[in-house]
Amino acid sequence: MTEIIKDRNLNAHILTAYEQELVSLRDKTLEMAGIVESHYTKAIDALNMQDTKAAEEISKNDYIVNKMEIEIDEACHTLIATQSPVASDLRKILVILKINNDLERVGDEAEKIARNTLEMDLNKIQKNFLNSLYHLGVESKNSINKAIDAYARQSVDSAMDVIKTDKYIDDEFESCMRQLMSFMMQDPKAIKNILDITNIAKGIERVGDHAVNIAQHTIQLVIGKDIRHTSSEQVLEEIRNNTSYKY
Amino acid sequence: MTEIIKDRNLNAHILTAYEQELVSLRDKTLEMAGIVESHYTKAIDALNMQDTKAAEEISKNDYIVNKMEIEIDEACHTLIATQSPVASDLRKILVILKINNDLERVGDEAEKIARNTLEMDLNKIQKNFLNSLYHLGVESKNSINKAIDAYARQSVDSAMDVIKTDKYIDDEFESCMRQLMSFMMQDPKAIKNILDITNIAKGIERVGDHAVNIAQHTIQLVIGKDIRHTSSEQVLEEIRNNTSYKY
Numbered sequence: 001m002t003e004i005i006k007d008r009n010l011n012a013h014i015l016t017a018y019e020q021e022l023v024s025l026r027d028k029t030l031e032m033a034g035i036v037e038s039h040y041t042k043a044i045d046a047l048n049m050q051d052t053k054a055a056e057e058i059s060k061n062d063y064i065v066n067k068m069e070i071e072i073d074e075a076c077h078t079l080i081a082t083q084s085p086v087a088s089d090l091r092k093i094l095v096i097l098k099i100n101n102d103l104e105r106v107g108d109e110a111e112k113i114a115r116n117t118l119e120m121d122l123n124k125i126q127k128n129f130l131n132s133l134y135h136l137g138v139e140s141k142n143s144i145n146k147a148i149d150a151y152a153r154q155s156v157d158s159a160m161d162v163i164k165t166d167k168y169i170d171d172e173f174e175s176c177m178r179q180l181m182s183f184m185m186q187d188p189k190a191i192k193n194i195l196d197i198t199n200i201a202k203g204i205e206r207v208g209d210h211a212v213n214i215a216q217h218t219i220q221l222v223i224g225k226d227i228r229h230t231s232s233e234q235v236l237e238e239i240r241n242n243t244s245y246k247y
Numbered sequence: 248m249t250e251i252i253k254d255r256n257l258n259a260h261i262l263t264a265y266e267q268e269l270v271s272l273r274d275k276t277l278e279m280a281g282i283v284e285s286h287y288t289k290a291i292d293a294l295n296m297q298d299t300k301a302a303e304e305i306s307k308n309d310y311i312v313n314k315m316e317i318e319i320d321e322a323c324h325t326l327i328a329t330q331s332p333v334a335s336d337l338r339k340i341l342v343i344l345k346i347n348n349d350l351e352r353v354g355d356e357a358e359k360i361a362r363n364t365l366e367m368d369l370n371k372i373q374k375n376f377l378n379s380l381y382h383l384g385v386e387s388k389n390s391i392n393k394a395i396d397a398y399a400r401q402s403v404d405s406a407m408d409v410i411k412t413d414k415y416i417d418d419e420f421e422s423c424m425r426q427l428m429s430f431m432m433q434d435p436k437a438i439k440n441i442l443d444i445t446n447i448a449k450g451i452e453r454v455g456d457h458a459v460n461i462a463q464h465t466i467q468l469v470i471g472k473d474i475r476h477t478s479s480e481q482v483l484e485e486i487r488n489n490t491s492y493k494y
Contacts, residue, residue, distance in 0.1 A: 066476040073473060077341060084331035094324060097344070181442065185435045191428055195445075226320060229313040 018083050022092060025075050029096050029103075032068045033148040036103045036110070039065065040144065040207060043110040044137035047117045047200065048130065058114035065107030072100045088224075095221040099151060102210040102217075106144060109203040109210075116203075120196035129179060133201060136172045140204050143169065143211035151218045156239060159222075162215035163232060169208040176201045265330050269339060272322050276343050276350075279315045280395040283350045283357070286312065287391065287454060290357040291384035294364045294447065295377065305361035312354030319347045335471075342468040346398060349457040349464075353391060356450040356457075363450075367443035376426060380448060383419045387451050390416060390458035398465045403486060406469075409462035410479060416455040423448045 015023065039058055046054035076093050079085065085093060143162055150158035177198065184194050213228075219235065220226050223242040227235045262270065286305055293301035323340050326332065332340060390409055397405035424445065431441050460475075466482065467473050470489040474482045 063476070070473050070475065077337065080327060080341075081333045081337050084333075086328045086331075090324065090328050094327075094344075097341075101348070181438055184431060184438050188432045188435045191431050191438075195424075195428065198442075226317050228317065229310070 021079055021083070022085075022089065025072070025079060025093070025096060028068070028072055028075065029099060030148070030152055032065065032072060032100070032103055033151075035068065036065055036107045037141070037144060037148065039107055039110040040113075041141055043113040043117070044134065044141060044204075046114060047137065048134040050117075052118055055114040055117040059111050059118065062107055062111035065104055069100055069104040069107075073097065076100075091221055091224065095217045098217045099214050102213045106207050106210050109207050113200050113203050116196045116200050120193050124190055124193050125197065126183070129176075129183070129197075132172075132176055132179065133197070133204070136169065136176055136201065137204050139165075139169050139172060140207040140211065143208050144214070147211040147214035147218070150215055151221070154218065154222050156219055156222050159215035159218040160232075160235070160239075162211050163235070166208050166212045169205065173201060173205040173208075268326055268330070269336065272319070272326060272340070272343060275315075275319055275322065276346060277395070277399055279312065279319060279347070279350055280398075282315065283312055283354045284388070284391060284395065286354055286357040287360075288388055290360040290364070291381065291388060291451075293361060294384065295381040297364075299365055302361040302364040306358050306365065309354055309358035312351055316347055316351040316354075320344065323347075338468055338471065342464045345464045346461050349460045353454050353457050356454050360447050360450050363443045363447050367440050371437055371440050372444065373430070376423075376430070376444075379419075379423055379426065380444070380451070383416065383423055383448065384451050386412075386416050386419060387454040387458065390455050391461070394458040394461035394465070397462055398468070401465065401469050403466055403469050406462035406465040407479075407482070407486075409458050410482070413455050413459045416452065420448060420452040420455075 039061065042054055043058050045051070046058065076097050079093055080090070083089075143165055146158055146165075147162045149155075150162060180194050180198050180201065184191050216228050219239070223239060225238055225242070227238060230238070286308065289301055290305050292298070293305065323344050326340055327337070330336075390412055393405055393412075394409045396402075397409060427441050427445050427448065431438050463475050466486070470486060472485055472489070474485060477485070
């Protein structure tokens with residue numbers, strides 16, 4: 001029995017203090033991602049259920065995300081300064097800096113959606129339209145969830161899926177905007193209220209964009225190349241040509 | 248004469264290759280800032296002059312800014328990986344990464360404003376309102392200019408000015424939005440056109456926000472503390488308490 005334990009210990013890789021710091025930085029980023037996802041989900045649900053109490057809570061809790069953003073940023077800076085990481089370790093940290101920024105902005109959108117939910121007159125909104133908006137919200141929520149998952153598992157395939165899905169979110173968003181425009185024309189008195197809803201729709205669409213950003217950062221982490229401002233076809237080509245990743 | 252030259256040489260500080268790289272990174276960032284400022288100025292002028300030809304040119308030139316963003320990002324990564332900078336040198340590079348991101352987004356806004364200028368029916372816009380919008384555009388352009396200047400001179404005072412001025416831009420923006428809303432109510436058929444203008448107004452307001460971000464990054468560069476999500480009063484307190492900066 002003692003020998004088995006010994007063997008097990010020999011096979012185990014003992015993390016150095018530096019490696020532990022890298023792992024804990026990644027864990028903290030995933031923890032922040034979880035909080036942001038939860039805030040965003042609650043914001044979308046509060047809108048759908050017209051739950052002003054929940055919306056108020058979310059609008060008050062944005063400081064948690066802001067605080068975490070600064071903590072993660074500082075932890076990244078300290079790790080770079082004290083450990084002088086190079087190659088893939090450095091890339092890990094620089095990608096966290098970028099993802100951290102996108103996560104904070106998703107948190108901001110959740111807060112703004114909650115604030116708009118509180119400001120607008122929910123009774124005046126057609127139930128059918130609220131369903132379309134909620135549907136768009138759920139799509140973008142799934143997109144953020146998949147992007148974070150792709151980052152956690154360093155999966156280029158999942159990240160590519162997120163990028164491809166964004167076209168669908170953009171189309172749904174355009175359809176929502178057309179509906180909102182026709183509501184305004186039909187009922188000019190409701191314009192103020194409808195403009196609040198267009199702000200929500202735009203916020204939701206932007207969350208989809210942040211999911212794409214996180215997916216792009218994840219691909220950069222794995223293949224070592226910045227693929228922003230690159231078409232999907234070019235990205236696939238990059239991935240195929242990349243020796244460190246088998247597609 | 249020879250002795251004078253000798254003395255001059257003795258007083259001169261010869262830059263190491265690393266210091267030269269840092270300086271050229273900063274110069275490249277300022278070069279990008281200049282290009283972004285020029286795109287944004289042209290976008291605002293094209294809107295004001297209803298110059299569709301100029302708007303078309305700007306909407307086509309965004310790739311220049313995107314390309315520079317990636318080049319600067321990569322130069323920062325290489326410098327960190329090869330030189331293992333610490334303390335203020337590392338801060339300089341990390342701040343450039345952030346400013347680079349804000350500049351690219353200002354470039355994006357210039358491109359979107361140019362695209363909206365092309366899509367909307369400029370003849371239907373009241374001349375008076377166009378003047379208000381142009382005025383807002385000029386304010387945000389000045390704000391970006393001051394923020395870049397504050398970064399170039401590492402001036403906390405100028406950076407603080409940019410942060411304070413943003414309240415004025417926000418108020419002007421709200422006033423524009425109220426006007427646009429009343430136009431929509433008066434002429435529901437023009438709603439599509441007016442919504443394009445609200446997008447322009449929002450873009451302008453966001454440029455003001457990026458100016459604030461650049462100002463905040465500049466303060467972080469000088470005092471060594473991240474002051475995002477901090478009130479102006481707290482920032483002033485931080486600056487007063489900071490030993491490396493005399494206020």
